Each structure stands twice: as C-alpha cells, then as structure tokens.
Amino acid sequence: MKEEQLKRAYEDAKAQYASLGVDVDQAIEKLNNLSISIHCWQADDVSGFENPDGELTGGIQATGNYPGKARTIEELRSDFEKVLTLIPGTHRISLHAIYGDFGGEFVDRDQIEPKHFQSWIDWAKKVGVKLDFNCTLFSHPKGESGYMISHFDPEIREFWKEHLRRCRRIAAEIGRQQGDPCIHNIWFPDGEKDKTVSRFAHRQLMKEALDDVFTEKISTDYLKDCVECKLFGIGSESYVVGSHEFYMGYAVKNNMMLTLDAGHFHPTESIADKISSMLLFVPELNLHVSRPERWDSDHVVILSDELLALTQEIVRSGHADRVHVGLDYFDASINRLGAYIVGIRATQKAMLQALLEPTRQLREFELQDKNFQRLAYLEELKSMPWNAVYNYYCQQQNVPVGDAYIQDVQEYEDQVTSKRV
Template identity: 45%
Template sequence: MVKTENIDKAYEAAKQRYAEIGVDTEAVMKQLSKVKLSLHCWQGDDIHGFLFPGQELTGGIGVSGNYPGIARTPDELSGDLHEALSLIPGNHKVQLHAIYAVTDKKKDLDELEPEDFKYWVDWAKQEKIGLDMNGTFFSHPKVVDNFTLASPDKSIRDFWIEHGKRSRAIANYFGEELGQQSVNNFWIPDGFKDNPIDKATPRLRLIDSLDQIIDKKYDEKNTIEAFEGKLFGTGIESYTVGSHEFYQNYAISRGKIWTIDAGHFHPTEDVSDKFSAYFPFGKGLMLHVSRPVRWDSDHVVIFDDALIRITRSLVRDNELSKTNIGLDYFDATINRVAAWIIGARATQKALLQAMLAPIDQLKKDELNFDFTQRLAETEELKSYPFGAVWDKFCEINNVPVGLDWMNNIRQYEKDVQFKRDTKNSVTV
C-alpha cells in the first residue's frame, strides 16, 4: 500500500515544480473533479443485456475471451459497476443500452417504456450518478440485410422508428428522475457489403426516419440526442449510410450533438483534429473513448498517444464544457470490472496531464510565432511529475493510489465474481 506521507511529499514537490511555470495544481484538480465520465454497462456482460436472453450478437459486433465472473443478472451487473465506480476518482455516469431493460414481461424493442428502466434509476439514485441511453439497433431479427432505419421495407423502418421514439422517452425519464441531462446516442449498422448503385436514397430514408423519431420535443435539461457515424463495419465495408459526414450534418442542421467514436475512423486519422473544426458550428459533442487496434476493435482504453492528443485538444481549446465523454470498449480476456477502471483512470490521467500546462503562455508564444519556446516547453512538460498530482487526486477522492486498487479487484474476484455459476455463463 502506498503510504500517505510518500504521496504528500511527492505532491508537494510536484506542486512547487508546476507553480514555477504558472500552473496551480489545486485548481487543476478541482477542474478535473468536474469532468464526468460515462461508463458503458456492456463491458460487464459482453453486450448480452437482459431483454433477449441467449440472443446472438450480430451487426458486426463481437467480444473475444471468456474470463470468469461475467455478470448475468441486473444485480450482478449493477454490483460490478458499483465496484468499478468505487475505485475511480470523482462522480460519474453510466451508459445503458435498450437491451438492459429489467422487466418481468416479454417485450420487444418497440414496446419498451420508462418503467422498464426503473431498476436502473433506483440504483443510480443510490449511487448518486446520472444515466445515459443508447437505442439498440443490432442483434435483432428485424435488422434485415444489415438495414434498420434506412431499410427499403417500410415495416422494418416503422419498427425501428418506434424503438427510437421509445428510447427518447426513456432518456427523458432518466433526466427527470436524476436531475441531470441524459445523452441518448443513436448508432445504426445500415449499409452494403459491396458497391451500391444508389447511395442517395438510403440516406434520404434515414433522414426521414430520424426526423420522425425526434419530432416530439423534450426539455434539453433532461435529454438530448447524439448521432454516431462510422467509416465502415463488418458486412458493410463498401457503404455506410450513417457516415461521419452524414451525422455531422444531421446533428448541426437539427440542433443535436454529434458522436465521435475514436475507433470509427481510418487508423491514420487524428480524431482530435476534428473537434475544433466541428465546434464552431455544432451544439456539442458526444465522445466515445475507445482504442482501435488495426481498426474498430474496441480494446480497453490506455494512456497512449491517441488518448493524450484527444484530451489535449479538448483542454487546450476549452471544449470540455461542450463535450460528453463516454467509454466504449469490450474485452472479455481480462477481469471486466478491471477493464472499466483501467480505461476510466487512463482517461482521467490524460485529462490531468493536459490540464497541467501553462496553456495561456503557450498560446501567447504561438501568437508571437515563438515556435522555439513552444516546442521546448511542450517537450519539457512531458517529464513533469504529473503522476504525483494524480496520486494526490486519488487520495483526496478516497480511492486507492497506484496499483492498490488491484487488491480490491482480486478480493472482489474471490468473494463475488469467481463464485458465480460458470455453467450458466456465456462464452463468446
């Protein structure tokens, strides 16, 4: 266990070092404490949900690994989320998908009601957290030939339109009950495997479907819609109806927000460069922090160069107040609760390091074309003792410092996860 006196000693030295370049570490920690991350519930159960037990994952989504202790019930999943939240500094949110409804009635996606999520609202009140929402437009018999809202079949479109309307009502319920805005994210898998003749008509159908979904007005203090594009997906390699450009334009034109998933772009694209190009026109951003390896493989987020660039861009351009940061990955090769903690803490570390910089001075150097000073200082900052500030941030938020949180996870595995009936676990 890391000793308090060692944490304090290292922090005081770091505090002085940063003060020498005009950075107030106390103010930075207060700034970081205001940033809420939205943990994705589907990391805990490999995206199975509770609405359709045993249903196979489709839509280009797959989870690898069969680490023991998968959550199979609402109580197990909420218990795992509680454990994760207790080891992540700060106060945060949880993202749900429609398939995580908790109901004793057999319902389809177009029949869901706010009451089917009362379990989660009651739990969120106990945890003192917010909830975000996602409609589930995959792993369903009515995803026909990889089409939902853009389907040429009106009956298919109508089913998914109704589901979209229901998801908005549920998100509004979250906002009303929990007193904080619920972001309702829309991602659909529609597209073609090979080259289509008509690229325009599916997009016109999608516009019409989305317009019907968002026709009813909800108070934005309760909920707002976000629309998530994708470069391509498994089975739709040649044409994605809901491309990045499509949803960026749709969000701007409808007064909604755009979702950028870090794994949904070409591997050579710098996702962070897109923020400043979008914000002068857009209302806000939903960011899905993921880690693509090769492409959209949804590895657990780590403190890597891509994440550092993302957080630096948000901090340096003062865009955090307009950005909702959610995690989005799934890995069943490791402890699923640990995966939440590793990704969340990595994201917070990247935000902290970005904040621990004399940003105003660096911008002044740049404005004066003093690129020598800019380069020298940004390089020197890389070896500044931000880790000592991170340890202090964890301490003041009453969560374990360093690797001490792994002791909690090993105990949780022993006491809870490894006692679950593995015969009923699903191996994917």
C-alpha cells in the same frame, strides 16, 4: 506509498508546475468535475437482458471468454458498485435499451417503456450516479439484412422509428427524475458488406426517418439527443449509411449534438483534430473513448498519445463544458472489472495532463512566433510529475493509489465473479 510520501511528492510537483504558471489545485478541481459516462456493456459482453443468450450481430463483436461476466441486473449493478469504489470522482452510467428490467419476459424493442428502467433510475439515485442512454440498433431479426431505419421496407423502418421514439421518451424520463439531462446516443449500423448502387436512396430514407422521429420535441432540460457516425462495421465493410459526412451534416443542420467515436474512423485518422472544427458548428460534442487496434476493435483504453491528444484538444478549445466524455469498449479476454478501472483511470490521467498544461503561456509563444520555446515546453511537459498529482488526488478521494487497485480487483474476482458458473 505512505501518506506523508504522497503529500511530499504532491507538494514537489505543485512547486514545479507553479514555476510554469500552472495552478495544480485548480487542475484537480476541474478533473474532479469530469463525469465520465461508463458503459454498461463491458461487464457482460454486450449481452443485455432482452435475450442474454442471443447472438451479437450488426457490427458488434465481443472476443474472449474470460470467466465471471455479469449475468443478471443484480450482478451488473454489484460490479458497477465495486468499480465506483476504485476510481476517484463522480461519474455516470451509460445504459443500452436491451439492459431494461424486463422481469424475465420478452419485450420487443418497439414496446419498451420507462417502467422497464425505473429500477435503474432508483439504483442510480441510491449509489449517487447519473444515467445516460443508448437505443439498441443491433442484434435483432429486423436488422438481419443489414438495413434498419434505411430499409426499403416501410414496415421495418417503422419498427425502428418506434424503437427510437420510445428510447427518447425513456431517456427523457431518466433526465426528468435525475434532475440532469440524459444523453441519448443514436447509432444505426445500417450498411452493406459489398458494393451497393443505392447509396443515395438509403441515406435519403435514413434522413426522412430521423426527421420524422425528431418531430416530437422534448425539452433539453431532460434529453440531449446525439447522432454517431461510423466508417465501417462487421458486415458493412463496403458501405455505412450513417457515415461521418452524413451525421456531421445532420447534426449541423439540426443544431444537435454529434458523437465522435475514437474507433469509428480510419486507423491513421485522429478524432482530436475534429473537436475544434465541430465545436464551431454544433452546440455540444459527445465522445466515445475507445482504442482501435487495426480496426474498430474496442480494446481497453490505455494512456496513449492518441488519448492525450484528445484530452488536450478538449482543454485547449476552452469549451470543455460543451464536450461530454464516455467510454465505449468491451474486452471479454481479461477481468472485466479490471478493464473498467484501467480505462477510466487512463482517461482521467490523460485529462489531468491536459489540465496541467500552461496553455496561456504556449499561446503567448505562438503569438510571439516563438515556436522553439513552444516545442521545448511541450517536450518538457512530458516528463513533469503529473502522476504525483494523480496519486494525491486518489488519496484525497479515498480510493486505491497507484497499483493498489489490482489487489482489490483480484479479491473481488476470488470472492464474487469466479463463482459465476
């Protein structure tokens, strides 16, 4: 689409939204301030660099074998740099602990240090992104039983507590050097495939272990810890220690951030409705945007009703500044960079639609008991020209408009990823 056509379509859309009392320019500005935390593990199928040939265990599974996955830190960073040229806005990169720069040597997880991530910090500064962090609590011999930080063996619990301590220090150093708090996400896959009698005992051990780790106080100027729940996992279908109730209670009691993952609940349960409740009791929320298909399958995020409901609740709450948005999916069956672009753009498009909603007017309808008018507005909004606004935003940000990014991804595959054999 030519520049004048984009501009004309944008001006028409702007006028239509103005008639509803919506400031389109303000919506674009707010969208531009949305820094999505982009997950590193889509590009390499969650292999990492601790032991790239290791088998995924502990509730993690990547399906597919599309050629061209990143095999080294250099390839992973190259892929990120390409992705950043195809999406508007300024974003963050979320690292797992197994993605350290270990120099080809094996460093066990209770021995990792900030120095193993210094090259990531330097790279992030160079390309203009901030970093977030995740302790890696899966795919390790000390987790083969299904229990880790809630294991009955104190030596195994201590190993994972030490890993968690070190990850917090690494994240804090990242936050210190980048001048912005690093969000450190904690997800323990502890659980069991079949029935267990010792549910209380394992949860008590997990609580005591977390309490012990968090006795080390680190400034929130550098580090923001968050805990993430799960309904079930591969190999923990019957019982997950860190359930929603467990971590909701833990986060509320300790006044800390809670992570809600779109794939970690019952298939018919939306996390959108949880946002307004949890914001009343925790200081901030961290969202992992994913797409479950029948189970927590981490499909590529698309522009769906569920995603739109999520972004609407963020905006409608009036506390968008307390909600952090990150992606969490990995599809090895398609072009991995294409998967990034589709998911990131879908999340932005959903957020834009939410920002273009006349929320004040809709609330007025509710106060006046004009429920027909509210419903009519919500229906009419579905066919409003929000995409003309997004296309204009992309054009202003000098990134491909519409489907033009598809050719860029294909060219990168032809020239770069297809040669990774």
